[in-house]
Amino acid sequence: MTHKNISALMALFAFAFLFSGVASAQQTVVGKPAVTNINPDGFPRILDNLSVVFKIKAPDAKKMQIDLGKLYDMTKDDQGFWTVTTAPQVPGFHYYSLVIDGVKVVDPASETFYGTGRMSSAIDIPEKGVDFYDVKDVPHGxxxxxxxxxxxxxxxxxxxxxxxxxxxxxxxxxxxxxxxxxxxxxxxxxxxxxxxxxxxxxxxxxxxxxxxxxxxxxxxxxxxxxxxxxxxxxxxxxxxxxxxxxxxxxxxxxxxxxxxxxxxxxxxxxxxxxxxxxxxxxxxxxxxxxxxxxxxxxxxxxxxxxxxxxxxxxxxxxxxxxxxxxxxxxxxxxxxxxxxxxxxxxxxxxxxxxxxxxxxxxxxxxxxxxxxxxxxxxxxxxxx
Amino acid sequence: MTHKNISALMALFAFAFLFSGVASAQQTVVGKPAVTNINPDGFPRILDNLSVVFKIKAPDAKKMQIDLGKLYDMTKDDQGFWTVTTAPQVPGFHYYSLVIDGVKVVDPASETFYGTGRMSSAIDIPEKGVDFYDVKDVPHGxxxxxxxxxxxxxxxxxxxxxxxxxxxxxxxxxxxxxxxxxxxxxxxxxxxxxxxxxxxxxxxxxxxxxxxxxxxxxxxxxxxxxxxxxxxxxxxxxxxxxxxxxxxxxxxxxxxxxxxxxxxxxxxxxxxxxxxxxxxxxxxxxxxxxxxxxxxxxxxxxxxxxxxxxxxxxxxxxxxxxxxxxxxxxxxxxxxxxxxxxxxxxxxxxxxxxxxxxxxxxxxxxxxxxxxxxxxxxxxxxxx
Structure with missing residues (x-):
């Protein structure tokens, strides 16, 4: 962590908060945050029909897309937030990317995973009734x-x-x-x-x-x-x-x-x-x-x-x-x-x-x- | 990994290769790749004076910067590659970001690390004569x-x-x-x-x-x-x-x-x-x-x-x-x-x-x- 970053630690948390697109109290909060999110209350969020809502602050970007199996164009509001709601997803673990003005990158609001030959964002879409990979109250190895x-x-x-x-x-x-x-x-x-x-x-x-x-x-x-x-x-x-x-x-x-x-x-x-x-x-x-x-x-x-x-x-x-x-x-x-x-x-x-x-x-x-x-x-x- | 990604596995490796900005045989290869790189032959690369050379393909981006302690503007060549050589860095582990048209993101060409409240890229600048954190031929715990x-x-x-x-x-x-x-x-x-x-x-x-x-x-x-x-x-x-x-x-x-x-x-x-x-x-x-x-x-x-x-x-x-x-x-x-x-x-x-x-x-x-x-x-x- 560089000096410039850490000496502005509080500002940084505020930045991370903004960046991950957490809705303020005034905004409608939709769905549930993905378990793969960095911020436990942030975006992306998963709706009941398993559509995913992405929301990212990028006031100066010309074009923002999400690549989640297919490309989704995002739209910008007057606060500089880009949003999109995807088609319903099948349950499971899907790698995805942000595409900013044509450059395919990792979403800093999500955990990253080594896959597809690079560090990649991913979203874990829950499957109803499936809990065999949840941490439970059992003896742990x-x-x-x-x-x-x-x-x-x-x-x-x-x-x-x-x-x-x-x-x-x-x-x-x-x-x-x-x-x-x-x-x-x-x-x-x-x-x-x-x-x-x-x-x-x-x-x-x-x-x-x-x-x-x-x-x-x-x-x-x-x-x-x-x-x-x-x-x-x-x-x-x-x-x-x-x-x-x-x-x-x-x-x-x-x-x-x-x-x-x-x-x-x-x-x-x-x-x-x-x-x-x-x-x-x-x-x-x-x-x-x-x-x-x-x-x-x-x-x-x-x-x-x-x-x-x-x-x-x-x-x-x-x-x-x-x-x-x-x-x-x-x-x-x-x-x-x-x-x-x-x-x-x-x-x-x-x-x-x-x-x-x-x-x-x-x-x-x-x-x-x-x-x-x-x-x-x-x-x-x-x-x- | 989605179907679209995997069925183009070879193309994907080629993409990763391009994306990480590996120099072709025709290009001059400078410095040594950082140990934190995904691609062991890729960018960023570290020069003898500990300056770092970043090179990223992004033909459609309007502005590309590297945030490594301070902001460095990158310049684009006619192939769509953006490059910059930073000032000499002090040895050590520095978090950094790509800034694409004002959006601060992770560099998919580098390993990512949880730090600064989000997933972050980082570069490990070697320190001469310091090897106490290298894996050596000793008994390992x-x-x-x-x-x-x-x-x-x-x-x-x-x-x-x-x-x-x-x-x-x-x-x-x-x-x-x-x-x-x-x-x-x-x-x-x-x-x-x-x-x-x-x-x-x-x-x-x-x-x-x-x-x-x-x-x-x-x-x-x-x-x-x-x-x-x-x-x-x-x-x-x-x-x-x-x-x-x-x-x-x-x-x-x-x-x-x-x-x-x-x-x-x-x-x-x-x-x-x-x-x-x-x-x-x-x-x-x-x-x-x-x-x-x-x-x-x-x-x-x-x-x-x-x-x-x-x-x-x-x-x-x-x-x-x-x-x-x-x-x-x-x-x-x-x-x-x-x-x-x-x-x-x-x-x-x-x-x-x-x-x-x-x-x-x-x-x-x-x-x-x-x-x-x-x-x-x-x-x-x-x-x-």
Whole structure:
């Protein structure tokens, strides 16, 4: 904080207040503030029909827009406040931007999240009756950040580790481990922040719906070449099996055998789980592929029609060998995701070849609400 | 991530690449990218003289500025890129903003940090020869987030806990605890992210310069009325002594006696450490006040000339009683901070009254570089 900023601290709070567009007592206050707002009483606000009202002070801007799935033009009042009410949104976690005179930026009135390859604003639209990712009065585990040295990237890297409630108390107990990967344009913050992994697991374990387990959230951006190429997939596989897993087994009380180890991920991370999971069945006995584009609906690593048996030799032709090793092979996807029909089609092929696969779909597009549900579902099925 | 965004994933990376203003092979690449950049090869870039070069694509903006301590006007080239080179910066961590046609926003090319009451961009200007907050090849502890229920705010609150390397291995060992507070317009993310608490402690402990200790980073924004008022200070005191300390003693292997418990903080948090620390010597035997404005140089809680003996009854007139209870009373401040002379003056008064106080100052204004050094210094003196 610079001297100029802090010495005007009170003015600054007043500024933040104005900037976030908080309505004064004279103004009509609409809807409810989003939980993702910096100011708990500020804008954006969500109406009963799930439309979002944005309000931002920018007297000198010529054009203000909100990019929330589509572009919304804002209109300016004589006080210099720009406002817009969007169409009703589907529940879930949506990245969005302010567009000021054509420049796409982050909204300082909202929390920011690393996603879409940059720091991004987001809004969490509540889903009626859904509270599995709310902090509740249950025993809470911990989410820890740790540094480990990667021989693949030749650098120190950060990962997050969820340990369940009681981990520090029952120091003889050992736990199974889920390794979970983020999507493209995200990093290890994805599952830690947007994904609410710790809260989901706290609630699931408290309800007795999941075994107490460790969840490891690492950074899947291992190679500079990009996540979907063959070389990037190979680099990830080496990183997860040769660096991350041994580090976790050394530093946490894990059940360090293959049947107590799972690999899953979303989107790009779903592709990584498919290749590094099914490709390392001596390391992982459970694999979860959430909303991956590898089956189609978006570029896949080979750039061609997906041929499962070519990508993982024998997956279809020697399905029984995979069934013997796999404790759980799980695939999920959002029902409004362009990957939906491709995923369904591929799952049918798996089933027709005799490969055991558990499939789930959830209402929603390619976004965190589907992935939170996928984790919730996967964690309740794994290690049983 | 919305469907529109993800289905154009490759385009998006290209966009991020353009947006962050990465110079093409044809362009002259100047200086070194800031470590706070999203794109490891992008802008802003730092020159040898510590000037910063910003470069942002915004073809349709009418006016672009950078607010980095002072406002810098940017100039546009015929490709729509705006650039500016700032004056040489002092080393340290500086919050900054983009100002697009008068609207102050976050730079999506940089990491964002909760500070100045909103999500803010920042740049970390390296200091020659200073590496005490770099990740090194030493044993690493963990930084964990935990939820606890506060009876003061009647809500679940998050805090971070640093546990030193070996905490999970030597399960009989107990540790002393430092409670450390952020400044105004910040929250528990301050010391966890900007402050690099875990890295500083890892390095200090590895060098044998600090005892292995637990550090607890909680959210000091306890009351809605604002951090510097008497009622806010009282609410903080209740929160830290009645909620946070018992929660930590219950859930971590602490040396749960007064002499192994310290309270410190920066700016507003320094004021909180002063009031709740010196005001609860049955709870904390060591107190650290970093860059606080309570002594003057910025509004203090009483709004008047600071009277230490009135704020903490007997502090000057019965100094020996305080000396008997205090293992360490530490005050630090930046040498370019407007609080500097007021702090020095007050420390002289403490000393003249016979109160034992350890004082340190560091080059720098009211900012994180001074606070990182304050933590480094305080942690190396406490519990000895």
């Amino acid at each position: 911990a989410l820890s950040s740790k540094y480990y040295f990667s021989k693949v990237t030749n650098s120190w890297r950060r990962l997050f580790v969820y340990t369940p409630a009681g981990y520090d108390v029952n120091t003889k107990l050992k736990y199974p481990v889920v390794y979970i990967q983020h999507g493209g344009g995200e990093d290890e913050r994805g599952w830690a922040v947007q994904g609410k992994t710790d809260i989901i697991l706290d609630n699931l374990i408290a309800e007795g719906k999941a075994k107490p387990m460790i969840v490891v959230i690492s950074n899947g951006n291992v190679s500079a070449s990009g996540g979907y190429t063959s070389s990037a997939m190979a680099a990830f596989k080496e990183e997860i099996t040769n660096n991350v897993v041994p580090f976790i087994d050394k530093n946490f009380r894990t059940l360090a055998d293959v049947k107590n180890r799972a690999l899953c991920g979303l989107s790009m991370g779903g592709g990584q789980a498919f290749y590094a999971g099914l490709g390392s069945l001596d390391c992982f006995a459970s694999v979860g592929v959430f909303s991956s584009g590898i089956f189609g609906g978006i570029a896949n690593p080979t750039g061609k029609v997906f041929d499962a048996d070519k990508e993982i030799p024998g997956l279809l032709t020697k399905a029984q060998q995979f069934n013997q090793k796999l404790k759980l092979f799980y695939v999920s996807v959002g029902e409004q995701d362009p990957r939906f029909e491709f995923t369904q089609k591929e799952v049918k092929k798996f089933q027709n070849s005799g490969l055991k696969v558990q499939f789930a779909s959830f209402p929603g597009d390619h976004e965190w609400q589907v992935w939170r549900k996928s984790l919730h579902d996967f964690a309740s099925r794994v290690f049983k | 963990a930084l964990s987030s935990k939820y606890y229920f506060s009876k003061v705010t009647n809500s679940w609150r998050r805090l971070f806990v640093y546990t030193p390397a070996g905490y999970d291995v030597n399960t009989k060992l107990k540790y002393p605890v430092v409670y450390i507070q952020h400044g105004g317009g910040e929250d528990e993310r301050g010391w966890a992210v900007q402050g690099k608490t875990d890295i500083i402690l890892d390095n200090l402990i590895a060098e044998g310069k600090a005892k292995p200790m637990i550090v607890v980073i909680s959210n000091g924004n306890v009351s809605a009325s604002g951090g510097y008022t008497s009622s806010a200070m009282a609410a903080f005191k209740e929160e830290i002594t009645n909620n946070v300390v018992p929660f930590i003693d219950k859930n971590f292997r602490t040396l749960a006696d007064v002499k192994n418990r310290a309270l410190c903080g920066l700016s507003m948090g320094g004021g909180q450490a002063f009031y709740a620390g010196l005001g609860s010597l049955d709870c904390f035997a060591s107190v650290g006040v970093f860059s606080s404005g309570i002594f003057g140089g910025i509004a203090n809680p009483t709004g008047k000339v600071f009277d230490a003996d009135k704020e903490i009854p007997g502090l000057l007139t019965k100094a020996q009683q305080f000396n008997q209870k205090l293992k360490l009373f530490y005050v630090s401040v930046g040498e370019q901070d407007p609080r500097f002379e007021f702090t020095q003056k007050e420390v002289k008064k403490f000393q003249n009254s016979g109160l034992k106080v350890q004082f340190a100052s560091f080059p720098g204004d009211h900012e994180w570089q001074v606070w990182r050094k304050s933590l480094h210094d305080f942690a190396s003196r406490v519990f000895k």
